[in-house]
Amino acid sequence: MKGGFIMNEKRDKLLKELMAADFTVIELNLYLDTHPYEQNVIALRNNMVQRAKMLREQFEREYGPLTSQFGYSGCPWQWIESPWPWERQ
Amino acid sequence: MWFYDKKLEYPVKIKNCNPKMAKYIITQYGGPDGELAASLRYLSQRFSMPTNEAKAILNDIGTEELAHLEIVGSMVHQLTKGVPAHVLEKEGLGAYYSDHDHAVYPMSAAGNPFTAAYIQSKGDPIADLHEDLAAEQKARATYENLINLADDPDVIDPLRFLREREVVHFQRFGEALRIVQEKLSQKKFYIQKPKREDEAEKK
Numbered sequence: 601m602k603g604g605f606i607m608n609e610k611r612d613k614l615l616k617e618l619m620a621a622d623f624t625v626i627e628l629n630l631y632l633d634t635h636p637y638e639q640n641v642i643a644l645r646n647n648m649v650q651r652a653k654m655l656r657e658q659f660e661r662e663y664g665p666l667t668s669q670f671g672y673s674g675c676p677w678q679w680i681e682s683p684w685p686w687e688r689q
Numbered sequence: 690m691w692f693y694d695k696k697l698e699y700p701v702k703i704k705n706c707n708p709k710m711a712k713y714i715i716t717q718y719g720g721p722d723g724e725l726a727a728s729l730r731y732l733s734q735r736f737s738m739p740t741n742e743a744k745a746i747l748n749d750i751g752t753e754e755l756a757h758l759e760i761v762g763s764m765v766h767q768l769t770k771g772v773p774a775h776v777l778e779k780e781g782l783g784a785y786y787s788d789h790d791h792a793v794y795p796m797s798a799a800g801n802p803f804t805a806a807y808i809q810s811k812g813d814p815i816a817d818l819h820e821d822l823a824a825e826q827k828a829r830a831t832y833e834n835l836i837n838l839a840d841d842p843d844v845i846d847p848l849r850f851l852r853e854r855e856v857v858h859f860q861r862f863g864e865a866l867r868i869v870q871e872k873l874s875q876k877k878f879y880i881q882k883p884k885r886e887d888e889a890e891k892k
Contacts, residue, residue, distance in 0.1 A: 615696060616700065618696070619696060619697070619698070619699070619700065622694075622698075623698060623699070626698070626749075626753060627857070629749060630746065630749055630750065630753075630857065630858075630861050631861070633742055633745040633746040633749055633861065633865075634742050634746060634861055634864035634865055634868065635864075636741075636742065665695070666694055666695045666696060667692055667693065667694055667695065668693070669692050679695075684695070685695060685696050685697045685759070685763065686697070686701070686759065686762060686763035686766050686767075688702065688703065688704075688766075688767045688770060689702070
């Protein structure tokens, strides 16, 4: 189905952007663990956290929850919906 | 505690099955230098770290290793999904299929099941951090071996990401080791409570 394919592609693109932002935060967090006084890196990290938060909200609005701990669920329980991350899509 | 995030740390999208490659890659799931061993090693050692930097780095790298465990498991899953038993058998996974079907089971490339004997948690931060530095190098070398065995870009790409993470973790552990060594070699000052006046008079 072509429509489904295009939707998947859009989902993929947004997810990749979020993954990149979250990864940047992971990487900067590790750096800061052993360089806790580097103010400019902390600022960079704080900015990236804002960007990741925005992308996450956008993704969850369009494609459902990424965590089961935060946020509102419609009925039926949305958390169990595919795809799960390890599935080949 | 932990929350699950319903995405991988790095994408895994393998279009073509390759059971033989899965048999090798599974070693980074449950083998001697694999991600499960790495995660358990750091998350166990963190309890006895003496500085905030060292506690944080072991906690956070131990957490990232769990995400790597998931990446490696996803690779094994995608490389074997839907492959019929006779093909698995021909590609060297007959014994694996007998016990585990198409499931993902933590073991080494040679078939040894995961064991906590792969890790140490010594209570001595210098010994533990040196083990961690070695562990990252051993994992890096394993990923290089796996990259040498692979010919599919869909497989090589996540392996390259995982290899790079080992290099970064090695760097961070080196910094943590230096910080811990500096703390342990600091001069220690002991402050004694002054004697009360009436105690002093008795003498």
